[in-house]
Amino acid sequence: MPELPEVEVTRRRIEGVLRGRKIARLRTTADSYFFVTPAAKLRSALAGRTVSCLDRIGKYLVASLDDGARLLLHLGMTGQLFSETVQSPRLLSATARASLTPEAQRDGFQPDAHTHLRFEFADGGPRVFMRDVRKFGKVIWLAPGADHPRLARLGPDALEVSGEGLFRAGRKRRATIKALLLDQSVLAGCGNIYADESLFLAGVRPGRAAGRVTRRECDRIASALRGVLLRSIESGGSTISDYVAPDGSDGAYQDERRVYAREGEPCLECGTPVRKKVVAQRGTHYCPSCQR
DNA sequence: AGACTAACCTGAAAGC
């Protein structure tokens, strides 16, 4: 599931393909939950525009256009943004991959029915695609100067998280520390995997009431979170943006997971079996011995 | 206001 590191790695890969290029035409699938801005509006608004830069705000990618408008892309759970020059057959499910010719399996991706955006450029060069099987992702066009509540709500970037900020946000909360980390208005970019991983590294149980987590523990959580996010961005440079399996079992960061999707396996610190339970309406993994 | 739930969507995996 794309969280901050996956979105950031995607941004770094795609920015160079988008910047300075004039969009000749955008092809889309039919209107759906995915299109916050209706597909027809999107097609007309983007035709002829040039992308000036691609930024990241929390888990949103923000493309700035030469007319001052912006395009927000959210990858949701299964969203993928890629270009013809960044290909990988691993983008496909095992079933879909098996249906490809050996050549296609080796050489890369073929757009399919789940490819909701296809950017074609005036230079005739590599196209850019956005694919999202489950359509939890979002595409939003913002008129010049326009804001959007989705952006306005976001808290500080998770890479900038401070123990003090976490502690303050948690003071008046009865909900869990895990819920606090997942709250995008508290910090933008943290998702389920990195919430679990950082709480493990900080030695704090996900189910603890946020209001009862000490300042010292908040410092540890903030430090651990920054660490895992940065480390994941580094390791994600190779493969993680190509594909992240729904269970998080694939992608470069898998080798560094301490607790996520390791239920029943021994804790790497103490050997106690990793436990899984639902916290904050999410599958949550922790070591009952190392985390207090 | 904070906290919880349902809904959105599809495919893989588990259950029968």
Place this chain on the structure above:
DNA sequence: TGCTTTCAGGTTAGTC
């Protein structure tokens, strides 16, 4: 074998 159920989770709207 094949059909059915469960599960995965980012975000928001609605409700208490």
